Amino acid sequence: MQIKDDERELNRARYRALSQQLPLMYGIITINTLAVAYTHIEIAPLFLTLLAPVLLLVFALARTVKYVVGRQRLLSDEQIAKSLRNTIKLVIPLSAIFTLWGLSFYQYGDAHQHAQIVFFIGVTTIVSAFCLMHLRQAAMLHLFIVSIATCTFLLTFGEPVLTAIALNLGVVTPVFATLLLQSEKDFARMILQKRQQRQQHSKLRALNEENKRLANTDSLTGLANRRQFLAEIDECVSRHGKLGSEFVVALLDLDGFKPINDVFGHPAGDQVLVDTAARLQKRFSHLPVLIARLGGDEFGLLFRDPGNDEEVMTLARSACDAFRDAFRFEEGAANLSATIGMARFPAAANSRSLLFDRADYALYYAKQNAKSEPVFFSHDHERLIFANSALEQALRHADLEKEMTVEFQPVLDLEYGSTKGLEALARWYCPTLGRIRPDLFIKAAENIGMMGRLTEVLFTKALKEARNWPGDLTLSFNLSATSLSSEAPVRRLLSIAERSGFPMTRLIFEITESAVMNDFESAMEVLNLIRESGAHVAIDDFGTGFSSLAYVHRLPIDILKVDRSFIRDLTRNERSANVLRSILGLCENLKIACIVEGVETQEQFDLVCDLGGRFIQGYYYSKPLSAGDAHMVLQIESDMQEPPLHAIGDRA
Known part of the structure; x- marks a missing residue:
């Protein structure tokens, strides 16, 4: 019979239901009361037929206004619980007064008016109980107070008809009470289910929001992804x-x-x-x-x-x-x-x-x-995009065998004063675009996935020329980062070299620092494969990338090629000279060869010699040569002197 404070949502639902139903209840009670007072106004005292109905009207109007206004107000859970308790408290005296007032008319009038009193009490009780059904405490109190009082009153007359009515009312009241309780339970269950549904919906919405947040958030940094x-x-x-x-x-x-x-x-x-x-x-x-x-x-x-x-x-x-x-x-x-x-x-x-x-x-x-x-x-970039697009389109439709050529730049061995090897350099003359810089068309080939095919064509052409070189001259060939991503591309190149008949020991594959660091573990596997085949490995453009002993000593390399940027300022910048001296010392300690690139002047040549460099490459010694010119120069050099006992990259 208590209102529980922890049933907040159920109490709110009860209050909403009562605020809609109690004004109807008071309206019906008022109508029934006026009907009884009207039929007894001439035979019953005025306090029963006039004063009591007026007081009831005033009370009903006040309670109706309270609930109607309450619909518009945002009440707290405590205020709602208090209002429900007050309603239960009011039911006891109001039910007793209502019953006493109604039964007081039974001593006046004839049999028809007596029947009206019984009808009035029965109908009003049923309507009131229905209107109070969502507040089961009030409904049960009202139903049993009126029923018990009425049955007792009817039994006192000892008349069979009234006794039958009393017994009938006594039997029906518990059944009706059971129906009201069941309806209230269903109401409470419905509210509970709605609450559970809202909770589930809220959890689902929160889960969806969390999933959305996770789907749009980088898990490592917490930033948007x-x-x-x-x-x-x-x-x-x-x-x-x-x-x-x-x-x-x-x-x-x-x-x-x-x-x-x-x-x-x-x-x-x-x-x-x-x-x-x-x-x-x-x-x-x-x-x-x-x-x-x-x-x-x-x-x-x-x-x-x-x-x-x-x-x-x-x-x-x-x-x-x-x-x-x-x-x-x-x-x-x-x-x-x-x-x-x-x-x-x-x-x-x-x-x-x-x-x-x-x-x-x-x-x-x-x-x-x-x-x-x-x-x-900028617009300049837009023009470059169009130019690159045209370049890529031309490369897709190029006859690689016909349009691609190879030039060779010699490497000078200062100790013997002769060429020790040559580096193959890619060249492309496009019939529609003219001569294209190697860095441009190589980058384009990487972008459109043609680097593997291009590399094999150029490598085959380089090997074809190198087979005709005199002595034990080495061939250096540059590998792209694409070739280091897995063993398959290099296995194909090694197969091409084997079929060409060019000795593996005279073959040097050049790689850049950035290509190695792009995927260090994969690069290590590829470089070990090259070394196992008998070919040599050179790090090209050393000094422009990470340049760390942390990887130099781990890599299976035979040669370091010092980038030309250190040589450009060699005669003007003592720091560049110190860097070159350090790299030469590093190579000596690691027992690997060191080639100094970009030597173009006599001063640079002399300084490299003074610092202890042995191998140089650059315009001072020779610019890149066509295949025919390279063969002619090498043949002349071979006729003039005997070849040295060993070549670049020997591991002895």
Whole structure:
């Protein structure tokens, strides 16, 4: 019979039901009361026929107003529980007064009026119980107070008809009470089920929101991921397109990140990425900039409300400045930088895919020409894209066997004063585009997946010429990063060399530092395969990449080729001379050969000799030669002197 405070939702449902049903109950009671008072006004006292109905009307009106107004108010759980308890308390005196007032009329009037009194009490009781059914305590109290009092009253007359009515009422009341209780239980069960459904829906919605958050969040850094970044660009394209406003997409890539994973391990790399996210968030915490990790060491920046190009460049440079401090982790520390490519909507593009691609191209251009700096996509870049597209299209339709040629640049052995080997250099003359720079068409071949085919054609041509060289001259051939991604491409090249009859011991495969660091473990497998075949391995352009003893001593290499950038300032910069001296000493200690590239002047030649260099390559000795010129020069040299006892790359 108590109202439980912990049944908050059920109590609210009870209150809502009562606020709708009790005004109806009071209306019916008022109508029935007025009907009884009207039929007895001439035979019953005025306090019964006039005063009591007026008081009832006033009370019913006050309670009706209370519940109607209560619908519009936002009541607390405590206020609702208190109101329900007050309703239960009021039922006891009101039921007793109602019964006493109704039965008081039985002593007046004839049999018809007596029947009206019984009908009035019965109907009003049933209606009131139904209206109170959602508050079972009040309904049961009202039903049993009125029924017990009425049955007792009827039994006192001792008349068979009244006794039968009393017994009938006594039997029906418990049955009716059972029906009311069952209805109330169903009501409570329905409210509970709705609550459970809401809870399940709430949990499902929360789970969906969490799944959505996880699907759009990078698990390592907590930033938005690529999916979310692209979706935000789509939204910006739609919104800014309608408003005629602008936004900027920027792609940021870390310079030198790959070696962190390879040298210090992936935990160190993960720490760098987490630190990168924190630094970027700190830089742009006060600006409407979305920061996302797009994958690997690439991050995205979405400037939703950018200023002019100069203002955006200032913000982008501040992002680059965030990487000036060294990254520190348990295994050590590393200095990295960042390069940024940017594209503005709608000047650069008016669609998400094209905008992203052009920001990516600006990043690629910056990597090649302005590393560690932000670069905006421009009309010049657009022209370059068209040029690259034309180049790739021409390469797809090129007759490689006919259009590709090989030139050879000799390597001088200072100890013997003669050529010790030649490096094969790719050349392409396109009938429609003319002569194309090697770095351009090799990059295009990598982009369109033709590098494997191109490499085999050039290698076959180089071997064909090298077979006719006199003595034990070596052939150096450059491998791309694609060739180091798995053993299959190199196995095909070794098979071509074996079929050509060119000795494996005279074959040198040159690789760059960046190609090795692109996938260190795969590169190690490929290099071991080359060494097992009897061929030699050279690191080309040494000094421009990671240049770390952490990998030099692990790699199965025979030769280091010092990049020409150290030689360019050799005569003017003592630091360059010291670097070259250190590299020469390193090679001597590791018992590997060292070739100094880019020697073009007498001064450079003399200084390399003074520093102890033995092998040089560059225009001072010879420019790249056509196959015919190379054969002629080598033949002349062979006729003039006896060949030395050993060649570059010998491991003895």
